[in-house]
Amino acid sequence: MARNRVQFQKGLSLNEFLRQYGSEEQCCDAVAQWRWPEGFICPFCGSDQYCQLAYRQLRQCNRCRRQTSLTAGTIFASTKLPLTTWYQAIYLITQDKKGISAMELHRHLGISYNAAWRLKHKLMQVMLERDQNKPLSGFIEIDDAYLGGERSGGKVGRGAEGKTPFLAAVQTTDQSQPVKIKLTVIKGFRSDELLEWSRRHLTPDSTVISDGLACFNAVTEAGCEHDRIVCGGGRASVEEPELHWVNTILGNLKSALRGTYHAVRPKYAQRYLSEFEYRFNRRFNLVNLLPRLIYVALRTPPMPEKLLKIGLV
Ligand SMILES: [Zn+2]
Numbered sequence: 627m628a629r630n631r632v633q634f635q636k637g638l639s640l641n642e643f644l645r646q647y648g649s650e651e652q653c654c655d656a657v658a659q660w661r662w663p664e665g666f667i668c669p670f671c672g673s674d675q676y677c678q679l680a681y682r683q684l685r686q687c688n689r690c691r692r693q694t695s696l697t698a699g700t701i702f703a704s705t706k707l708p709l710t711t712w713y714q715a716i717y718l719i720t721q722d723k724k725g726i727s728a729m730e731l732h733r734h735l736g737i738s739y740n741a742a743w744r745l746k747h748k749l750m751q752v753m754l755e756r757d758q759n760k761p762l763s764g765f766i767e768i769d770d771a772y773l774g775g776e777r778s779g780g781k782v783g784r785g786a787e788g789k790t791p792f793l794a795a796v797q798t799t800d801q802s803q804p805v806k807i808k809l810t811v812i813k814g815f816r817s818d819e820l821l822e823w824s825r826r827h828l829t830p831d832s833t834v835i836s837d838g839l840a841c842f843n844a845v846t847e848a849g850c851e852h853d854r855i856v857c858g859g860g861r862a863s864v865e866e867p868e869l870h871w872v873n874t875i876l877g878n879l880k881s882a883l884r885g886t887y888h889a890v891r892p893k894y895a896q897r898y899l900s901e902f903e904y905r906f907n908r909r910f911n912l913v914n915l916l917p918r919l920i921y922v923a924l925r926t927p928p929m930p931e932k933l934l935k936i937g938l939v
Pocket of ligand 1: 668669670671672673687688689690691692
């Protein structure tokens with residue numbers, strides 16, 4: 627039997643990770659390299675002459691004498707954790723297919739639960755901001771889905787109380803292989819919401835395949851073709867070959883979330899979806915996940931705890 631090339635690819639081994647990023651100096655040097663690929667330039671006067679202070683975390687300009695922190699203005703700003711801890715967290719988050727919870731990070735990294743929670747949510751925010759402006763194009767399967775709200779006594783299915791509605795979309799090749807996905811929390815399955823979503827996340831002229839839910843017709847107003855598959859809904863829709871990938875990915879998402887997290891609070895739902903999306907869309911390159919995530923984290927503005935806790939809904 628042919629081996630699945632996603633499952634059997636070589637990841638970043640623990641040994642290799644420790645060899646490259648085992649010390650604070652190595653982590654600082656790598657951050658400096660990714661932050662200033664053309665070399666350090668003083669943000670105040672533009673000089674490239676500097677000296678390093680305080681364990682490489684600060685650079686002092688030789689001309690204007692002002693200091694620049696390695697992580698100021700990035701998602702790592704004002705962290706009390708050493709960079710080695712951030713790297714270890716990013717290693718655990720990126721190399722485990724199902725993800726890792728704040729509680730597990732707290733245990734593995736030996737930091738407080740609150741520090742682990744902040745770190746985890748900051749990194750999920752990086753993933754969210756990275757992919758939000760990359761539209762899908764070509765053939766796209768879409769479906770409605772819900773997170774949470776599975777307490778006993780609740781209604782089942784569309785519109786159930788306490789659930790967070792989100793839209794799942796999968797771009798496929800002409801040969802029906804999945805390319806990338808987009809998972810977006812929306813206010814509800816209404817035409818206006820779908821139109822806004824389509825304008826933002828789909829390239830016009832794409833072909834959208836969905837089930838019979840009426841609001842999906844709104845994609846045509848955004849310039850897309852719409853193939854509507856009328857099926858029985860519920861479990862029966864899983865059998866529809868036209869919606870095979872969106873249903874498979876929703877199944878994987880739900881088991882990953884169930885296996886890793888106790889509960890996903892509605893106001894943080896988009897971050898959890900974005901984390902799954904980010905990892906899925908980069909599934910062919912496990913080795914590069916760590917440097918790429920740090921690279922974009924260095925280009926994501928700071929997110930103080932207060933802002934982090936406002937959430938997104
Ligand atoms: Zn300067």
